[in-house]
Amino acid sequence: MKNTLTAVLGLNWGDEGKGKLVDILAGKMQFVARFGGGANAGHTIVVDGQKVVLHQLPSGVLHPQTKNVIGNGCVVHLPTLIEEMEELEKLGVKLTNRLFVSDRATILFDFHKELDGLAENKLGDKKIGTTKRGIGPAYSDRVNRKSIRLGDLANPEKFAEKLRARLEEVNALEGMPFKFDVERELTLYVDLAERLEGMIADTSEILQAAIADGKTVLAEGAQGSMLDVDFGTFPFVTSSTTTAGNIFSGLGIAPQNLESIGVAKAYTTRVGAGPFPTELDNELGEKIRQTGAEFGATTGRPRRCGWMDLVATRFAARLNGTTAINLTKLDVLNELEEIQVCTKYLLDGEEISGPPATVEDYKKIEPVFETLPGWQADTSAARKISDLPKNAQDYIKFIEKYLGVPVKWVGVGVEREAMAV
Ligand code: GDP
Ligand code: IMO
Ligand code: MG
Numbered sequence: 001m002k003n004t005l006t007a008v009l010g011l012n013w014g015d016e017g018k019g020k021l022v023d024i025l026a027g028k029m030q031f032v033a034r035f036g037g038g039a040n041a042g043h044t045i046v047v048d049g050q051k052v053v054l055h056q057l058p059s060g061v062l063h064p065q066t067k068n069v070i071g072n073g074c075v076v077h078l079p080t081l082i083e084e085m086e087e088l089e090k091l092g093v094k095l096t097n098r099l100f101v102s103d104r105a106t107i108l109f110d111f112h113k114e115l116d117g118l119a120e121n122k123l124g125d126k127k128i129g130t131t132k133r134g135i136g137p138a139y140s141d142r143v144n145r146k147s148i149r150l151g152d153l154a155n156p157e158k159f160a161e162k163l164r165a166r167l168e169e170v171n172a173l174e175g176m177p178f179k180f181d182v183e184r185e186l187t188l189y190v191d192l193a194e195r196l197e198g199m200i201a202d203t204s205e206i207l208q209a210a211i212a213d214g215k216t217v218l219a220e221g222a223q224g225s226m227l228d229v230d231f232g233t234f235p236f237v238t239s240s241t242t243t244a245g246n247i248f249s250g251l252g253i254a255p256q257n258l259e260s261i262g263v264a265k266a267y268t269t270r271v272g273a274g275p276f277p278t279e280l281d282n283e284l285g286e287k288i289r290q291t292g293a294e295f296g297a298t299t300g301r302p303r304r305c306g307w308m309d310l311v312a313t314r315f316a317a318r319l320n321g322t323t324a325i326n327l328t329k330l331d332v333l334n335e336l337e338e339i340q341v342c343t344k345y346l347l348d349g350e351e352i353s354g355p356p357a358t359v360e361d362y363k364k365i366e367p368v369f370e371t372l373p374g375w376q377a378d379t380s381a382a383r384k385i386s387d388l389p390k391n392a393q394d395y396i397k398f399i400e401k402y403l404g405v406p407v408k409w410v411g412v413g414v415e416r417e418a419m420a421v
Pocket of ligand 2: 015041043133135224227237
């Protein structure tokens with residue numbers, strides 16, 4: 001059976017280069033849909049030297065014929081969404097009749113951001129290093145059944161009642177440095193609702209109908225599998241399920257055949273605190289950071305850099321049912337004489353089959369590396385994997401063999417065209 005559903009999922013700690021691949025594939029897709037996360041994501045697309053960073057919008061927006069969906073599994077900060085839409089309009093991108101936001105998606109308010117910041121400050125040196133975009137508090141409200149959802153905007157009176165009640169609760173919280181002005185917030189949301197006119201919809205029904213009709217849908221992952229609230233380096237994770245299972249509940253579609261594309265860098269990065277077994281906290285890590293321009297697309301923070309972690313990547317590939325891999329940023333390693341890859345984790349001297357469940361065990365892990373020769377050649381012009389230097393091809397084969405999954409795309413630069421296939 002032909003798959004109509006394809007997913008692009010990060011296999012590590014986010015920022016693997018998902019946005020670029022989604023943009024490339026979106027040209028042939030009828031729908032691109034985000035199923036989780038919020039404006040903590042930062043997905044970069046570079047077309048003809050023009051850089052676009054999307055936080056809230058799906059990365060299919062640059063293709064005029066592609067429809068875009070923000071699913072029920074997302075938390076949506078409406079001012080950010082509108083700002084992004086306006087930025088795109090300035091570039092000539094029109095979104096009318098091609099952007100749909102789920103009426104069941106959670107609205108992320110400014111008070112969620114404030115609560116995120118306060119929670120981080122309270123944690124002191126144990127802080128998670130969140131993006132401070134309010135993600136944890138917004139998802140907490142959702143599972144606590146306190147959320148106000150996009151669909152509530154259709155009934156202004158009820159919306160006002162719900163927001164007023166929630167803000168009164170928030171304003172009464174201990175440690176709140178100021179009080180949110182309820183009337184000001186209400187006025188703002190009346191305006192925001194008007195600007196989303198015609199876009200708030202039952203996106204589950206839209207996608208179900210599209211799939212029944214044989215239309216192609218691309219589910220765009222945000223964050224990475226190692227930031228998954230259950231399977232990541234808990235508690236140094238985001239607050240949503242970032243792995244494949246959430247595609248179905250986060251979009252409101254039935255489980256079905258999935259072409260599950262995993263994205264991993266040719267090395268590894270993570271932003272924020274938490275376990276990172278292959279981290280290079282040294283000069284080489286700094287060199288990779290500079291060469292790869294590893295500074296966060298959302299917060300501008302320097303990303304921590306390290307060698308490729310095949311143990312974590314295999315764990316993620318299994319969780320996601322990965323059927324093909326996009327290895328990104330191979331070009332960043334062009335100058336290195338030797339490259340290491342982590343192939344085993346030892347815990348108390350014994351090999352373990354995958355990442356541990358606790359942060360305490362993560363602290364005790366000893367990663368085991370294999371060393372491969374570098375290729376020390378420019379790869380930026382390669383458009384076919386067979387055009388790459390032999391040592392680069394051998395590096396790719398090593399990864400394929402370890403993971404048991406073919407590498408079908410290799411990123412060799414930031415531009416849309418810079419992909420060897
Ligand atoms: P995402 O969150 O997974 O979409 O990734 P980000 O956009 O946050 O970070 C990836 C960064 O790497 C962006 O700045 C991209 O422009 C850049 N990038 C993506 N693929 C490649 C590649 O193959 N080579 C190089 N040099 N940069 C890339
Ligand atoms: P994309 O989609 C990289 C990280 C944060 C922090 C942790 C929790 O661009 O790959 P949160 O704000 O979600 O509560 O922060 O998760 N994080 C990301 N790191 N890329 C992302 O998204 C991320 N989204 C969240 O840095 O460590
Ligand atoms: Mg990113």
